[in-house]
Amino acid sequence: MKKQAKQPKGPTSRRDFFKTCGTIIAGSGLLAVGGYLAPRSSATEGDSMWQIDPELCLQCGRCQTECVMPVSAVKCFHANQVCGYCDLCGGYYRANVKELNTAAENMLCPTGAITRKYVEDPYFEYTIDEDLCNGCGKCVKGCSSFGNGSLFLQIQQEICLNCNECQIAKVCVSGAIQRVPVSKAYRLKDKA
Amino acid sequence: MKRLASISVLLMLKARAFAVARFPKPDFHSGYQYPDIVHTVPNETFWSWMDLGILTLMLLAAVWAVHRAKSRRIILGISLVSVLYFGFYRSGCVCSLGSIQNVALAIADPGYHLPLVVLLLFLLPLAFALFAGRVFCAGVCPIGALQELVNVRNFRISRPVTVALGVIPWIYLAFAILYAATRSQFIICRFDPFIGIFRMGGDIGMIVFGVLLLLLAVFVGRPFCQFLCPYGALLGLFSRFSARKVEITSPECINCSLCHHACPVDAIRPPSRSSREEAAGKGIKRVLLYLCVLPLLTVGGALLLDSQHDSLSLANKQVRLLHLLQTQEETATLQMAPEVEAFHEMGGDVQVLEEQVGHIRQQFHLWSLLAGGLIGFSVGCRLLRLSVKRTRKTYEIDPVACVACGKCWSYCPQNKSR
Structure with missing residues (x-):
């Protein structure tokens, strides 16, 4: 008889006790993680935008292929203030062209995203059509090898999905892609 | 032609991308003005807080739907909103699943900046689970919601298989923490099955996997949530101790077993009297045995994973670079990997790299111990849980x-x- 009286009370109260303990431990665990990390996360301005450091970029060509977007969010940017406005542009013409004219076979850009406009003798203004650019960096390589290096790759923030982990940064050979605070978005060559 | 030849020569010199003023700034006479190009930055801060606000609202709505209204229709409505907004419109990043890695990295590396929104994204669903069960899974999480919306039939997988496969989320979680804490990879993001579908593009392998998983989800309830989701493992843990449990019905259960067969995740346990059928003391002995096995499994798991920490560390970019450099030296081939080429081009110092790699390997040493321990511990807990047999009078x-x-x-x- 004694046993029967105890049984309904015993196990349930023990189970309740365990559950309460678990709730307290889980709750305090949450509070601990929150309390430990919250002061740090609100202290400084957050690094939230993925950016290419043009000084580090080596134009390996992975920006074109690794981005999660169908057409990469990395685009060629042009710093007009740095550009020499040359007729013979290392970023515009393919190397070893036979005749110096704007025929398609002489163009370095595989998608025809670079257009140029005659300004005055002997200067030409170069413009990048971002809708066509696929971020392959061929022109950037040409411009920085033979030219002022006014063409450079940068992430177009309006296209970038701001992935938690940038797929290009993961394979970038020179570690040029890093997160920067919003205020420092768009590292440009002419407005450093 | 001479000038053209010089292009090709200079191209081969592989100049760094510094802005070198090889040509002087043009001196315009025609009154040319430099174009003023303005690059717009989307208001990321606004959108991330907006996401958090909508997440909170949807969690509250889910709590109301689950505990007060008890309406599946409202939950399906929430699921649809979640798939459309978090999935297709916001394209997924950053989510609560992925935030595990940010939090793990922030704990491991005090130098890492964890945005407050990401921290809250991690904590909120867990806090809700502690009070009201896995309401986040109900329809707020776009991954779960998408699977819920396509589910037509439930072919029940046998219970032992479900239990065995249930270990996978914990293994996944352990590896996610290991790789995130060592700044190697965010594997939860890498292997997100539906991100390619939400973004309508991306890694083709993952899209195929996502589509296959969705096809499976038509016939088996929520395969990702049940057998893969690492955040679900955490939510389950918190939900075990939740203050308010999800209830089938408030009046008396008539043991008709309809709910048991309807449940897509096999979460409804039938009535059982198993403990009465066993010899006295046998159950206690078994529990004691598994209690002894638990620390053994924990230590064993920790040591096992730690013994592999050198090969695991190859997931880290720096370690892989050193490995590439070393194989390059050994084989002495002329063809260099792009990484190696870049390393030399930037004037990298092998000794500095070796020091860095040594440090990273130390981190892997520590974190593989912890991750292995977590795996062993979760397996042990699972065994312990299975060994406890309860008497249930109703479903x-x-x-x-x-x-x-x-x-x-x-x-x-x-x-x-009603």
Whole structure:
């Protein structure tokens, strides 16, 4: 008889006790993680935008292929203030062209995203059509090898999905892609 | 032609991308003005707080739908909103699943900046789970919601298989923490099955995997949530101790088993009297045995994973670079990997790199111990849980597995008579 009286009370109260303990431990665990990390996360301005450091970029060509977007969010940017406005542009013409004219076979850009406009003798203004650019960096390589290096790759923030982990940064050979605070978005060559 | 030849020569010199003023700034006479190009920055701060606000609202709505209204229709509505907004419109990043890695990295590396929104994204669903069960899974999480929306039939997988496969989320979680804490990879993001579908593009392998998983989800309830989701493992743990449990029906259960067959995640346990059938003391002995096995499994798991920490560390970019450099030296081939080429081009110092790699390997040493321990511990706990047999008089919901999808309510005849 004694046993029967105890049984309904015993196990349930023990189970309740365990559950309460678990709730307290889980709750305090949450509070601990929150309390430990919250002061740090609100202290400084957050690094939230993925950016290419043009000084580090080596134009390996992975920006074109690794981005999660169908057409990469990395685009060629042009710093007009740095550009020499040359007729013979290392970023515009393919190397070893036979005749110096704007025929398609002489163009370095595989998608025809670079257009140029005659300004005055002997200067030409170069413009990048971002809708066509696929971020392959061929022109950037040409411009920085033979030219002022006014063409450079940068992430177009309006296209970038701001992935938690940038797929290009993961394979970038020179570690040029890093997160920067919003205020420092768009590292440009002419407005450093 | 001479000038053209010089292009090709200079191209081969592989100049760095510094802005070198090889040509002077042009001196315009025609009054040319430099174009003023303005690059717009989307208001990321606004959008991330907006996401958090909508997440909170949807969690509250889910709590109301699960605990007060008990309406599957509302939950399906929330699921649809979640798939459209978090999935297709916001394209997924950053989510609560992925935030595990940010939090792990922030704990491991005090130098890492964890945005407050990401921290809250991690904590909120867990806090809700502690109070109201896995309401996040019910329809707020776009991954779960998408699977819920396509689910047509439930072919029940046998219980032992479900239990065995249930270890995978913990293994996944352990590896996610290991790789995130060592700044190697965010594997939860890398292997997100539906991100390619939400973004309508991306890694083709993952899209195929996502589509296959969705096809599976038509016939088996929520395969990702049940057998893969690392955040679900955490939510289950918190939900076990939740203050309010999801209930099938408030009036008396008539043991009709309809809910049990309707449950997509096999979370409804049938009545059982198993403990009575066993010899006295046998159950206690078994529990004691598994209690002894638990630390053994934990230590064993820790040591096992730690013994592999050198090969695991190859997931880290720096370690891989050193490995590439070393194989390059050994084989002495002329063809260099792009990484190696870049390393030399930037004037990298092998000794500095070796020091860095040594440090990273130390981190892997520590974190593989912890991750292995976590795996062993979770397996041990699972065994322990299986060894405890409870007497149930009616059908009961297991709060750990229940994703609060609300399917059982419409099947319960007692609910209908209300």
